[in-house]
Amino acid sequence: MRTPTTEADFVVVSNRLPVDRSSEDEPWRRSPGGLVAALEPVLQSTGGAWVGWPGQPDVEIDPFAVDGMDLVPVSLSTDDVELFYEGFSNDTIWPLYHDVISPPAYHREWWDAYVRVNERFASAAAAAAAPAATVWVHDYQLQLVPRMLRELRPDVVIGYFHHIPFPAYGIYSQLPWRKQVLEGLLGADVIGFQRVADAGNFARAVRRQLGFETKAGSIRVPVPDELGGGVRTAIAKAYPISIDTAAYDEIARRPEVQTRAREIREGLGDPAVVLFGVDRLDYTKGIGHRLKAYGELLAENRLDVADVTLVQVASPSRERVAAYMQLRDEIELTVGRINGDQDTVGHTAIRYLHQAYPREEMVALYLAADVMLVTALRDGMNLVAKEYVASRIDGRGVLVLSEFTGAADEMPQAIRVNPHDIEGLKDAIVTAIDMPLAEQRRRMRALRRRVRDHDVAHWSRTFLDDLRGVSR
Ligand code: G6P
Secondary structure, three states: OOOOOOOEEEEEEEEEOOEEOOOOOOOOEEOOOHHHHHHHHHHHHHOOEEEEEOOOOOOOOOOEEEOOEEEEEOOOOHHHHHHHHHHHHHHHHHHHHOOOOOOOOOOHHHHHHHHHHHHHHHHHHHHHEEEEEEEEEEOHHHOOHHHHHHHHOOOOEEEEEOOOOOOOHHHHOOOOOHHHHHHHHOOOOEEEEOOHHHHHHHHHHHHHHHOOOEEOOEEEEEOOHHHOOOEEEEEEEEOOOOOOHHHHHHHHHOHHHHHHHHHHHHHOOOOOEEEEEEEEOOHHHOHHHHHHHHHHHHHOOOOOOOOEEEEEEEEOOOOOOHHHHHHHHHHHHHHHHHHHHHOOOOOOOEEEEOOOOOHHHHHHHHHHOOEEEEOOOOEOOOHHHHHHHHHOOOOOOEEEEEOOEOHHHHOOOOEEEOOOOHHHHHHHHHHHHHOOHHHHHHHHHHHHHHHHHOOHHHHHHHHHHHHHOOOO
16 A cells, blocks of 8 residues: 655545546645535644545545645545445445435345445554544545544544444444444544434444443543553544535625626526526435425426426436436436426426536526526535525525425525425425515525534534544
8 A cells, every 4th residue: 555755743634535537637626515624724733644445446646745734545445436336335325324215135145345435544544643643534435434533543532424324223224234333433533413413323233232422412432451451531422513614605696606697597487486496416405305395296287387397407316326317317307307397398397417516506596597496305414404504695585495304404594395205395385485675684694693603613623623632
C-alpha cells in the first residue's frame, strides 16, 4: 500500500474521496457534498488527510493534494465494487437500515468482501495518521474501521459518524453479523448519529447483543487484555448534520441566479404553482408515493394541469444494483402514465429530469419552487429540506416534509406528512398550495433561523469538541 508523504494530525476516512472524476482523462472535480465544505477548513488548518475511494474500479492512484488537503486514494477492484459497494453496503446494510423498505440480501461472500475492504481502509488510515492523531470515520460502508484502526493504532482518537438511520432492534437483529458490526462501531471514542432515536436504537442493540452497560449517551466498553484491559467509555449521541447555509444564501442573492429562477418558470409555461422534488433516485425517497398523490389530485380535478407543474429531479444513483434499476422503471412508467393522461399540448404535469445539477442551478430551482416536496419513507437527515429553506431569501415557499426524515425533528414549521397516507399527502399538498403569504413567511422565518444557527460548521464543531474531550 502507498503511504502519503507526511503523516497528518487529522484524518477523515469515507468511502468516497471529496473529489471525483468520470474517467482518467477527466480533471478532478470537487464533490459538491456538504461534508467536503464542512471538513475542508478543519483539514486545511490542521494539514489534514482524507482517505477514500476515487470512485472508479481498478485504478491505483498515488496520494495527491487538492486545496491544502492530502488525498489518500484507496483502490477497489471490480470485484470489490460488486461485493463490498453494490453488495454488502448498498444491498444489505442500506435497505436493512432504512427499515427494510426493500428486502436486504444476506450473502456471506459480500460480508467477506466488506471485512476485507474495511481492513484496507483501516490500514490506509493507520498509515496516514501521525502519533496521537484524530481520525474521523464516516458512514455505513466503513462500520468495522473504528475497531480495526484501534487495534492497529491504539494511540489515535477515533470518531465515527453514521449518516443514515440506525434501525430499531427488531430490524437490526436480522443481520447475521450483528455482533461484529456493533463491535466494529464501538472501536470509536465518539459514535455520532443523526437523531436521538438512532443513538437510542444503537444503545439498545449494544445492550441486547453485547450486554454492555449504557447510560445517557455513554457506553462502558470492556478493553481486551492485549490492549491494556479494564473498561473505557464510548459516547453515542445525536449530532444532526447540516449544510453550508451561508453559501446557499449567498448564491440565492446573485442576480444571475434569480434571473435563472424566472427563466425556469417561463420555460415551464409560467404556471401559477411550481411543485418541486429532488432526490437521488432511491427507493427510500418516496418518489412513487409523491407521484401517486399528485396524479390523483389531477385526476380528481383538485388540481389543474393548466395551473400546476411538478418538477422532479431524480439524480442517477447505484445504477447497477437491481432494486435501483427496478425503481427507475417504476418511476418512469408512472411519470409517463400521468403525463400521458394529464398533459395538454401547452402544459405538462411532470417535468422529469434524470440528471444531476450544479449547486447554482439547484438554488435557482429552489427559488422557482412554490412548494418543496420531501416525502422520504426513511431518511437519515435529508439535506434537500435544509437547502430549500437556506435558499429562500425572499421568505416565501412551503416545505412539505416527511416525518420519517431526521430533518423533521428540527423543522416543526414544515407541513409534516406521513407519505404512506396518500389522502393525507394529497391534503398536505393542497394546504401548501393554498397557504397565505403571511403564514408562509412566518414559518419560513423560523425554519431559516434554525438552519442558519445550526449549519454544518456547528455540526462538525460540536462533534469534534466531544472527540477532543476524550482523554487517552
Ligand atoms: C448517502 C450516503 C453516503 C453516500 C451518498 C451517495 O448520502 O449516506 O454515504 O456517499 O448517499 O451514494 P453513493 O453510493 O453514490 O456514494
